[in-house]
Amino acid sequence: MDTTPATLTADQRTVLGAWRRRYLRMVCALFGHQVSNRVFNSTRGPSKRCRCGVEYLAENDSETRISHTVSCFLNGHRYTRVGMRHRHHEYVCLECGHPLLFKADDGFHGQRQTFSKRVRYLCNLLGHQVHQVRERNGLTEYACHCGHSFLKPAQNSSRIKHPVRCLFAGHYVRFVERREGYAEFLCRHCGHTFCFVARNSCHGQSFLYGSGDGGGDSCRELVPHSIAPQPDKPRHLLSPTTTKPAQ
Ligand SMILES: [Zn+2]
Ligand SMILES: [Zn+2]
Ligand SMILES: [Zn+2]
Ligand SMILES: [Zn+2]
Numbered sequence: 001m002d003t004t005p006a007t008l009t010a011d012q013r014t015v016l017g018a019w020r021r022r023y024l025r026m027v028c029a030l031f032g033h034q035v036s037n038r039v040f041n042s043t044r045g046p047s048k049r050c051r052c053g054v055e056y057l058a059e060n061d062s063e064t065r066i067s068h069t070v071s072c073f074l075n076g077h078r079y080t081r082v083g084m085r086h087r088h089h090e091y092v093c094l095e096c097g098h099p100l101l102f103k104a105d106d107g108f109h110g111q112r113q114t115f116s117k118r119v120r121y122l123c124n125l126l127g128h129q130v131h132q133v134r135e136r137n138g139l140t141e142y143a144c145h146c147g148h149s150f151l152k153p154a155q156n157s158s159r160i161k162h163p164v165r166c167l168f169a170g171h172y173v174r175f176v177e178r179r180e181g182y183a184e185f186l187c188r189h190c191g192h193t194f195c196f197v198a199r200n201s202c203h204g205q206s207f208l209y210g211s212g213d214g215g216g217d218s219c220r221e222l223v224p225h226s227i228a229p230q231p232d233k234p235r236h237l238l239s240p241t242t243t244k245p246a247q
Contacts, residue, residue, distance in 0.1 A: 021052065021053050024050075024051055024052035024053070025052045025053070025054070028050060028052045028054065028067070031067040031068075031170060032065040032066045032067035032068075032169070032170030032171070033050040033052065033054065033056050033064060033065065033066050033067060034050060034051055034052075034066075034067055035057070035066050035067075035069065035096060035097060035194070035196065036069070036095055036096070037093070037094055037095060037096070037097050037196060037197050038094065038095060039051075040196050040197040040199065041197045041199070043199060044199065045199065046199065057173075057175075057183070057185065057196060058175065059175045059178070059183055059198075060175060061175070062174070062175075063172055063174050063188070064173055064174075064185070065170050065171070065172050065173075066170055066171050066194070067170045068096075068167075068170060069095055069096035071095065072093060072095055072096045072098065072119075075118075076116050076117055076118035076119070077093040077095070077096065077098050077116065077117055077119075078093060078094045078095065078114070078115075078116050079091035079092065079093055079094070079100060079114060079115055079116070079117060080092060080094055081113050082180045082181070082182060083179065083180040084104060085134075085179075086133055086134045087103060087104050087105075088101040088102060088103055088104060088133055088143065089101070089102050089103075089104055089106075089109070090180070091109075091115075092182060092195045096194070097185075097194040097195050097196045098194065099149055099184075099193055099194070099195050100117070100147030100148065100149065101133060101141075101143040101147060101149045102143075102147050109147060117147070120146040120148070123144060123146050124162060126159075126161075127159040127160055127161035127162075128142075128144035128146065128148050128159065128160045128161075129144055129145065129158060129159055130143060130144050130150065130155075130158055130160050131143060131158070133149070136151075137151070137177065139151045139152055139153060139191075140153065140154045140155070142155065142160060144160075149193060150190075150191040150192065150193075151186050151191050151193050152191035160191070162190055162192075163189055163190050165189055166187060166189050166190045166192070171187035171189070171190065171192060171194070172187055172188050172189060173186060173187050173188075173194060174186055174188065176193065178198055181197065181198060182195035182196060182197060182198055183195070183196050183197075183198040
């Protein structure tokens with residue numbers, strides 16, 4: 001949104017715009033890039049751009065450092081149900097992309113289409129008591145009774161704690177897969193995932209999807225790929241195991 005006063009000359013507006021971008025770049029360098037599903041939902045085109053001007057959250061092997069969304073932390077997340085898988089309803093925050101997984105037979109959250117929910121501070125403090133949802137992408141997906149999910153290497157313990165570094169440094173996320181119109185990203189430090197609105201369809205976005213007939217539903221046919229680190233290959237050299245040339 002342009003908040004520059006209308007009475008300024010063109011030169012003044014240019015200078016102000018340059019200073020604003022410089023300031024926002026500095027903020028993003030300190031705390032990580034800002035994310036918003038509301039913004040992504042109103043943006044056209046396949047690529048995402050932070051308010052500082054940087055193109056980010058590419059659906060490839062690159063990494064993006066994202067900041068925490070303060071409004072969600074203070075006021076709670078606003079969730080909408082996006083799908084169901086492995087007997088769990090999946091929800092995504094309309095603002096920050098935080099996902100939740102609730103068992104479909106959960107009396108309250110499992111039946112709702114939308115709801116607001118605050119961060120469960122006790123889980124953040126003591127750790128999440130998780131159960132296994134499924135194995136996918138070479139990792140294991142876990143969910144706590146509070147709905148918080150993780151995608152991590154198989155754990156020996158049923159308690160997962162948030163590492164302190166993500167609290168201060170933000171999350172370092174990388175693309176995992178698309179489903180239900182969202183692109184999922186995973187933090188390499190905490191195993192936290194985020195789901196961001198993917199505006200473009202599967203057309204031209206081929207490396208995770210079967211070609212299908214080009215219709216909307218074919219976009220949901222995922223071709224699983226592993227993102228788990230392999231012992232003989234450095235993490236940054238990993239690429240999706242299943243690729244398909246653009247049609
Ligand atoms: Zn930024
Ligand atoms: Zn949120
Ligand atoms: Zn929890
Ligand atoms: Zn993290």
